[in-house]
Amino acid sequence: MPRFATVLFLAGFAFLLFSLTLTLGFGEPPMRAGQGVLDQAVAGTGAANAVSAVLLGFRGLDTLGELSILFAAATAGGLVLGHRRPGGDGPPAGAILQAGTRLLFPLMLVVGFYIVLHGHLTPGGGFQGGVILAAAFFLPVLAGTGAGPDHALLRVVEGLAGTVFILIGLAALWTGGVFLEPLLVDRGALHELFSAGTLPLLYLAVGLKVGAELAGLLAHMARAGGGEA
Amino acid sequence: MMAYAVALPLVAAFLLPVLHNASRWLGILVGPAALVAVLLVVFQSWQPAVLPFAMDLGGFAPPWGITFYVDALALLFCGAVALMTLLLWPRDEGDGDADALVRRRSLTLLLAAAAAGLALSGDLFNIYVFYELAAVASYGLAAERGTPAAYAAAFRYLMLSALGSVIALAGIAIIYFETGTLNLAHLSLLAGELQGPTGMAAFLCLLVGFGVKAELFPVNAWVPEVYGVTTRRTAGLLAGLVSKLAVLVLVRLLVLVFPQEGLRDALLLLGVLGLIGGELAAWKARDMTRMLAFSSIGQLGLVFVAFSLPGTAGLVAGIVVAVHHMVLKPGLFLLAGQWGGGLRGLAGAARRAPLAGLLFVLFALSLVGLPPLPGFWAKFLVLTGLAGQGGGLGWLAMVAILVATVLEVSYLFRLAGRLYSRGDDEVPAAATGGGTVTAGVFGALVVAAVVFAPALWDEVQDMGAGAGDAALYVRTVGPMVPTMISGGAP
Amino acid sequence: MDAYIGPLLFLGAAGLLAIGVVGMLLSNHLFRMVLALVIAEAGVNLMLVLAGYRWDAVAPILQPGVAAQPMVDPIPQALVLTAIVIGVGVQALALTLVIRIREAYGTLDMAEVRARMEVDVAAAGGGEATGSRERPAGGRPLPGPGALPEPPR
């Protein structure tokens, strides 16, 4: 009976939501805030990628919040899983896997940092790159060739990266601006790597933090999973 | 300056694990130091002459950037966040797990930062982000005890809350579709476009989504489970603090963007149901923690009823009810933490811990509204507002409040009677110390509220008037058609 | 064709959301519930990103040497990015919890987990099973909290 009710309500919900969305004007957004953002993105942040401008400039606080959420998730994950000792490793990896891992690791590192650092110019940025970085460090665990990233190091990285993000924001405050205001925007030309002021720095912090958080989470889970096996 | 309210706890949270490894004392001190600093910032900002003011974060004028709106109400909640977190700072549970303690403290700081963000933020999506931050931190804290039941409860809480968040995000999407902006002040100007069913549906999405943490009926079934498995400090934090900030967000939305009469009625109805449902369930509860959990649901119902009242009167009533509950419930949870266990096992507990017993009676009396304790003023304001409003729903709410009070008296004082009964002394004397002392601080706050009642009343009235003034909000945030980007200095 | 694209996309969004919700509510398997949550979030994210779409516009990135032309609203894109990362964090946390629950209770069945949780919660709260109609009436003396085994940490 509850299942029936659930299905019934769900059908109603989907139908109503769908009919509501039909009244929304698709394809003709009002762009009340969006147009302004597009117009001011370059002048305000120096970033060619408007999405990055929004993420780190206009809505930098969201990004900070998002980083904090990741940090919270990692901390909570650590709290949940941290009580147990690392379990035994799986069977040792074969030669091909080991070689592939070693080969891939620097590649992924490079790709990751590239994506992170070019986030203000091209599609991509700290999140995307950070995930790749995490994957790079997690690779040995997956392949069974190593213990994964060092926990203490990860904690330092994630802590400092987050702090740096905030400190850059506060630096604006201390230099007479407001919190999270992009600094040094005028330096450097559009479309160059060293442009958009502190934006790349922020992205670097984001990338490192995302990478560290995800790597930490995955490592935690891997260890837990290994223990159970 | 107010950015520190968010930034400092975040920095402290990020650095806590690092500093803890570096120096034990630094690790212990950094969290409280950050919270004390936040308190100082709040005190410094509390200047009626400059309130309210808005901050454009990142220097981008609204509606492009994110705005912090600082009025007396936001400051009050910011201060309350810092103070409550400080008072309910996670203690060493004595299990020797330093790592877990650091993580719990980190999460608590994140929770504080998120709560401050919720109080200040004037941007819908930013509110969502902070809400999620608070949610994730509270999932972690819900599981902090490390018992199987805690994991299960935390998971169930997570699923419920995540579904709520999904719905809320859908609501935000709808609003963005309709208006193309996320700034509350801007939305307030565009409120006319959200009058239709789409707007109503969007608000309901947000109501259900944020209502999860606000313990709104009927999406609050996590409450008894989670409070039953966490430490009482966390329960106090969630019930006392986090729920109020979710309510605050809904109130801001209601005041600024959704002034529809029907939505207030919906809120009123849900509040009444929550009130009666919570109190009834509490009446039947067999252990103190869950009794308090259900009672918290009931009180939050009362908060919703209060905030559903139109105009300044409703805001004033709501603020008083909310703050009152914010002070009481953690105190009660702390006492429950001292005693713990089922109601039957509590026979004679107050005889062995007289101070705790007195505090319990004080809290209970204020909760049921014995004048001149603040609970009475809260109830009086709500009832006056409801009676002034009239209407079938208003009368229903009035009767519900009165009946709920009687139920409250019945179960709270049944417990008080048991606490003071001459029980057999089999029950070991509860560990005294921190919990009772902290609860004593809450008790002192209650008493102080009585002593300084008239001054507080003036303050609250100004606060309510300010918070209820949508035009003031819009004026303070600024014109929504900026010609030039502010770029550098504001 | 254009007239149908909007509703179709909306149908997709609502459908994903509905599928996710039904999975969350009707599945009894913890891991599947997490997966369903992922789907539901995908649905909402789709909806969010639709909010910024313009028929006549390009991605909001200035290309060197390309003349300015209409761009889609960048804000929803940024929001979706944020939302996705938030979702990832939540899902990861959910998975850690699932792992722990599996370890503690040896099952991933929601009904069983819930039943055992209720017992545990009740035990932590004084040892009285909630809502049991089997419990005999009358006052049999119950052991105090001290007499009960400590809940495992």
Add this chain to the structure above:
Amino acid sequence: MTHLDLLLLVALINLPVAWWLAGGATRRRLLALPYGLMLGMLLYMDPGATWDSGLSWVFLGQSLSWRLDGLGWFFALPTIGAALAAAAYSSGEWGEDFAGAGGSMGWLQLALAANVFAMLVLLAAGDLLTLFIGWELVSWAGLPLMVLAGGAAVGAGIRYITYAMGGGMAVLLGVVLVYVWTGSLVPADFMAVLPTLASWQVGLLVALFFGGFGVKMALLPFHLWQAPAYGLSVGPAAAFLGAISSRMGLFAMALVLVKFITLERLVDLTVIPGLLDSRDVLAWVAAFTIILPTYTALKQNDARLLLAWHGIGQGGYMVLGLVMGDAMGSAGGLLHVFNYATNQAVLLLAVFAVMHRTGTADLNRMGGLIVRMPLSFLALLIGIIGLAGLPPMNGFVSKWLVYRSLVLEGEPLLFLAAIIGTLGTILSVYKLIHNIFLGQLRVEHEDIREAPWSMTGPMLVLCAVIVVTGTMPGLVLGVVADAQQAIGLAVPDYHLGGVTSPAGGLDMLWLNGVIMAGFAVGAVLFYGFGGRTKRVHQLDNYAGGHFLTADVRYQYSDNFYPGLMHHIGGWYRGSFQWLEGALISVVDLLATALRGFYHQAQPAAWVLFTITLGFAWAVLP
């Protein structure tokens, strides 16, 4: 610092002082002193004047003010008096024994002081908000006094506070409605607007206030809590509670219903056209409150409960007299507060004195104590004559005024109800005195001594008050007149001995004179003539032809009036108990259902349900 402030201040300071005094055996002897001081201060204040308090502040947009007028003064007198008696009673041997048995004298005295303070705050209420504040304080202050005894008393106390809060909430709603409908809580302001309110509004207010205050008065159907709550308490507390505590309800009723809403307005409110107006309803509630609890008292086997049940019944007379509203009726109702307070205090103090010595209040386990505790017997005798409302005690005067009013107003059935109550009282107080003091002395009570002077002293002083005010009711009627004037009622034409009226007055000076003279004649006839009497052993009697021995169970309380119970025994159905039980069952059922809601398998489903319903509500017009 006005006089009233000073009085309130002394009452407040008395809280710690009482706590401190209760701490030591020698200090305890001074416990009554603060109340004596308060009584002196009260007597110094003229009841005919209005005494303002210097305290007043504005809060929540309401101005809070306190003032003591004739009505408050009149109620303050028995309040402080009862506290004085209770404190004196507990200051000696009783207190030592109580403390020795593990009781907390400090809490007892603190609670007593808190009660007096709370009551004075209530009695000095200057507007509806302060009235409610005082009301709640009084309600809550009573609780510690009740639960001090522990055991069953705790349950009774919690039942009390649940009822009391129910009443308090009704009052609160009434206060709020007055505020919303009239825009003010200051009497002068809202009384100007009240006449313009619609009938349903006034009717609702009347129902709320009468119901709310009625809970404290234990009017039907809210009477179940009172007897156990008062009776099972410890001695002095029970006496204080029984004497005056629930009369605060009458004070509030007099103030709100009679002064603010006015009886004329009550008469205008028709319940059944042509047959019943709201004043009649109140009067009938009072009448049933007289009858049912009185006859419940008749069935009690515990002396304390028996008296406590009578307390409920006597409250009915007060309300009945008050709502009659004419000069005599209201004077009788108010006078009965004072008279009843003296009677009940004496009775409970005497019963607890007996209990102090024998360790029991069970009417089946006592008897013949008159030879061991003659002073207590005398006190109880005077008390029951007063309670039953027979001349020459003061209880007769107040009841006479009520009867007189009912006759003049032409209320035969109410009059009959009042008389039936009195007759029932006589029956049950006879059972009380008979089973405690008359009949055979039990073996285990052979060595009982009279209660100490610290206990008999207050009783005898109160007895003197009963007799003096019974003979010279004018002493109290003067104050009653001030109280009546304060709430805008007509004042009877009173003099020292009673009242004069063209339709038949009363002069207790003469009446008591002839009664005393009659007794003197009887005494002369009895003692002056005939042979000398010879005292015999209690078992040396005819006993229907065979000799009694000590093991024959003689004293009994169950079915003491078999002939009567043959008729009315079947009417004791416990309907109200059933009603209360049913109410609790309903709450329990709902609570169980709600708990089911919070114990469901998939709570997240409610997110879906709610949002779907919400969407439907938003989309559908």
Add this chain to the structure above:
Amino acid sequence: MSITELLLELVLMPIVAFVIGLFMVLMMRRIGARLQRRVGPPVFQPLYDIVKLYGKRTQVSHGLMHDIGIVMAVGGYVAAETLLPMPGMNGIAEKGGLIALLYVIMIPSLGLALGVGQCANPNGSIGISRALTAMLAYDIPFVIVIFGVAWHFGTTNLVEIIALQQAGGIATWGAVEMPLLAIAGLFGMQAMLGKQPFEIYVAPAEIATGPMVEMGGKYLGGLFVMQCFQLYTAAVLYVTLFLGGGENWLFFLIKIFAVVAIPMSIAFLFPRYRTEDLVGLLWKWPVMAALIGVALVM
């Protein structure tokens, strides 16, 4: 009226009442004897009985309350007589009135009950229990009657009630204007006097099992005196309420003796009711009659 005259009246009224009461007792006994075809006692027999009882050697006291009970029983009636107007003497009737009188005549019952209780005899207590039950039974119709009368005449002042009745001759007598109330009152009086068929609580025939069980010597003598007063009081009260009071001594005596004689004659014709039947009977017919009577009056 000067205070000395009043005091004189107060002294005279009980004495006159006692004397009349003695004769009533005599009449009662004579009626009983006639109905049983006996001669009956001599004129002064009631007085002799009292003297004899007072003079007995064995005066067993069961305690102070035993004595005081008798004092209250007699004293109460002595006081009551001063509240009942007789021709030419009003005593303090105007200072008390009907309701006060009703309650004053409860004092003797209470005294008796207390006295018997002290005797520690189970049968005595049972007798008192019955007596009090009977009081509850007969007082209910009786107070309705009293209410009706008070309402009808608009006063509780007995002097005025008499004056109002005498003003219009027989036509304004209470019995004429309120026949139902008069009948109900007669019922009540019968029970109040404890005469057949309502004499179970006095139990004169089986003294060992009634309230009188421990009453000997001057205790019984006191009760004898009380009975005289009781008869007188009941008769005068009835006459005052329904038969216009005493215009002069002749009519007064005729009326009160007639009032006593009628029920006395009926009394011996009936068997005795059990207590519960007595209650049932008195709560049924007299109450009904009285209520209808009041309804007619109002």
